[in-house]
Amino acid sequence: MFLLALGENLWKKFLPRYLQTLGAPIRAIGLYGSVEDFLDGIYQYPGGWLSDRLGRRAALLLFVSLALIGYVIYAVANSWPWALVALVFAAAWSSMASPTLFAVVGDALPKQRRAIGFTVQSILRRVPIVIAPVAGGLILARIGFARGMQAMFLATIALAVVTLAVVSTVRLPRLQGAPTNIRGVWRSFPAPLRWLLLSDVFIRTCEALVDEFGVIYVMSIIGISAPQYGVLIAVQTATAIVVYLPAAKIADVIGRKPFVIATFVAFALFPLAIVLAHDFSTAVAAYVIGGLREIGEPSRKALIVDFAQPELRARTVGLYYLIRSVAIAPAAFTGGVLWEVRPSLPFFVALIVGIFGTILFTFTVAEEHAG
Numbered sequence: 001m002f003l004l005a006l007g008e009n010l011w012k013k014f015l016p017r018y019l020q021t022l023g024a025p026i027r028a029i030g031l032y033g034s035v036e037d038f039l040d041g042i043y044q045y046p047g048g049w050l051s052d053r054l055g056r057r058a059a060l061l062l063f064v065s066l067a068l069i070g071y072v073i074y075a076v077a078n079s080w081p082w083a084l085v086a087l088v089f090a091a092a093w094s095s096m097a098s099p100t101l102f103a104v105v106g107d108a109l110p111k112q113r114r115a116i117g118f119t120v121q122s123i124l125r126r127v128p129i130v131i132a133p134v135a136g137g138l139i140l141a142r143i144g145f146a147r148g149m150q151a152m153f154l155a156t157i158a159l160a161v162v163t164l165a166v167v168s169t170v171r172l173p174r175l176q177g178a179p180t181n182i183r184g185v186w187r188s189f190p191a192p193l194r195w196l197l198l199s200d201v202f203i204r205t206c207e208a209l210v211d212e213f214g215v216i217y218v219m220s221i222i223g224i225s226a227p228q229y230g231v232l233i234a235v236q237t238a239t240a241i242v243v244y245l246p247a248a249k250i251a252d253v254i255g256r257k258p259f260v261i262a263t264f265v266a267f268a269l270f271p272l273a274i275v276l277a278h279d280f281s282t283a284v285a286a287y288v289i290g291g292l293r294e295i296g297e298p299s300r301k302a303l304i305v306d307f308a309q310p311e312l313r314a315r316t317v318g319l320y321y322l323i324r325s326v327a328i329a330p331a332a333f334t335g336g337v338l339w340e341v342r343p344s345l346p347f348f349v350a351l352i353v354g355i356f357g358t359i360l361f362t363f364t365v366a367e368e369h370a371g
Contacts, residue, residue: 001101001121001124001125002124002125002127002128003159003160003162003163003166004064004067004093004156004159004160004163005124005125005126005127005128005129005132006128006131006132006159007071007132007155007156007157007158007159007160008090008093008094008132008156009128009129009132009133009136009233010132010133010135010136010139010152010155010156011136011149011152011153011156013133013136013215013229013230013233014133014136014137014140014145014149014215014226014229015083015149016029016032016033016212016213016215016216017145017215017216017219018145018146018149019032019080019083020216021145021146022077022078022079022080022083023079023080024080024083026213026216026336026339026340027333027336027337027340028080029212029213029216029336030212030213030332030333030334030335030336030337030339031332031333031336032080032083032084032087032212032332033208033211033212033331033332033333033335033336034208034329034330034331034332034333035084035087035329036087036091036332037208037325037326037328037329037331037332038325038326038329039087039088039091039095039325040091040094040095040321040325041095041321041322041323041324041325041326041327041328041329042322042325042326043091043092043095043096043322044095044096044098044099044317044318044319044320044321044322044325045099045182045185045315045318045319045322046096046318047059047063047092047095047096047097047098047099047100047314047318048099048100048103048314048315048316048317048318048319049314049315049318050062050096051099051100051103051314051318052103052311052312052313052314052315055172056100056103056104056107056172057167057168057170057171057172059096059097059100060097060100060167060170061164061167061168062092063092063093063096063097063100064092064093064097064160064163064164064167065164066089066092066093066096067089067090067091067092067093067094067160068089068157068160068161068164069089070086070087070088070089070090070091070092071086071090071153071156071157071160072157073085073086073089074086074090074153075150075153075154075157095321095325098317098318098321099314099315099317099318099321100314101121102301102304102305102313102314102317103305103313103314103317104172105117105118105121105301105305106305106308106310106313107172107310107313111302111306112252113252114301114302114305114306115248115249115251115252115256115298115299115302116245116248116249116252116298117298117302118248118297118298118301118302119244119245119247119248119298122240122244122294122297122298123241123244123245126237126240126241126294127237127241129233129234129236129237130234130237130238130241131234133229133230133233133234134227134230134231134233134234135230136148136152136226136230137225137226137227137228137229137230137231138227138230139151139152140226141225141226141227180312182315182319185312185315185316185319186319188308188309188312188316189307189316189319189320190307192303192307192365192366193303193304193307193308193320195360195361195364195365196260196300196303196304196361196365197320197323197324198360198364199264199357199358199360199361199364199365200300200324200357200361201323201324201327201328201357202353202354202356202357202360203264203267203268203354203357203358204324204325204328204331205327205328205331205350205353205357206267206268206271206350206351206353206354206357207267207270207328207350207354208328208331208332208335209271209331209332209334209335209338209346209347209349209350209353210271210274210335210346210347210350211332211335212332212335212336213335213336213339213343213346214274215229217274217275217343217347218232218274218277218283221343222277222278222279222283224280224283228280228283231284232283232284232287233287235284235287235288235291236287236288236290236291237291238291239287239288239290239291239292239294240291240292240293240294240295242291243291243292243294243295244294244295244298247259247295247296247298247299248298248299251296251298251299251302256296256299256300256302256303257365258296259295259296259299260296260299260300260303260361260365261296261358261361261362262292262295262296263292263293263294263295263296263297263299263300264296264354264357264358264361265358266289266290266292266293266295267293267354267357267358268350268351268353268354268355268357268358269289269351269354270286270289270290270293271346271347271348271350271351271354272347272348272351273285273286273289273290274286274347275344275347275348304316304317304320305317334346335350
């Protein structure tokens with residue numbers, strides 16, 4: 001997790017701007033985001049199924065290998081449509097592997113320790129985000145966008161090869177998956193998990209409406225440089241890391257619902273904070289709010305695993321994220337259409353959608369199910 005996060009985050013936040021340099025119009029960048037969300041959805045359940053059937057280690061080896069192919073395609077691409085081809089493979093790590101990484105925590109830890117488990121997992125993913133975007137921004141400033149992105153793609157390829165060697169040495173317990181189909185997995189969802197899923201769809205629609213355009217807005221509209229944008233991502237990630245551990249420990253004592261609500265509120269406010277920013281210092285404040293979106297994420301993930309039957313754990317996570325990601329897939333393209341009307345418009349629409357999702361969760365998932 002650490003190695004691939006380090007590699008991907010060198011260039012991932014700059015990719016929408018890189019697509020512009022390859023000739024992609026705004027709608028194409030929105031389409032890229034929608035395809036990313038769509039793949040994130042349809043890959044989740046197959047990833048969970050493979051994890052339950054093949055075992056955690058074999059599944060991880062497969063997913064890293066597929067992602068490695070994607071990184072190679074990014075590196076050799078000379079036009080923006082090739083980025084869509086690369087995404088088909090690279091998403092195997094960010095999407096197919098997700099249920100496996102959830103299931104590892106659920107397999108290894110009892111209910112009262114899972115929030116901490118997901119916190120540790122999240123920190124391992126996000127520590128590289130403090131370092132990598134800053135380094136990436138400096139590389140781009142020094143050698144230019146095209147050459148800089150090429151260099152960072154090559155670095156990610158090398159890290160993926162090292163990751164394959166590391167995963168091959170990991171020993172993970174193998175649970176026997178129950179022989180049921182996708183309908184059976186859906187029927188295993190208790191009502192609180194379904195309400196959490198619906199609320200999460202609105203919150204992630206809020207995020208997806210503006211996610212691909214955040215870097216373009218702060219660099220083109222506000223006038224932030226590439227190194228400064230790398231600092232903003234580092235600030236956002238450092239904020240998340242600082243709040244992770246105390247939030248998870250308190251959640252294990254008083255319940256998870258308040259922290260999930262806080263996360264959803266931050267998701268709603270982040271787009272508003274971006275459009276209200278007018279210089280680097282106010283952009284830093286906005287990205288602190290962006291970091292606070294993670295305050296309840298370990299609690300939300302722990303809830304999903306808590307509600308899942310152990311023998312269906314990876315498939316439950318996979319189906320949850322399949323439904324969520326497919327539901328939000330049109331959002332990024334919609335954000336591109338709204339941008340063409342006015343660049344700030346998708347950010348204001350995202351605020352409204354996020355507020356609705358927060359209210360929905362608050363009044364549908366009872367505290368006894370969120371603790």
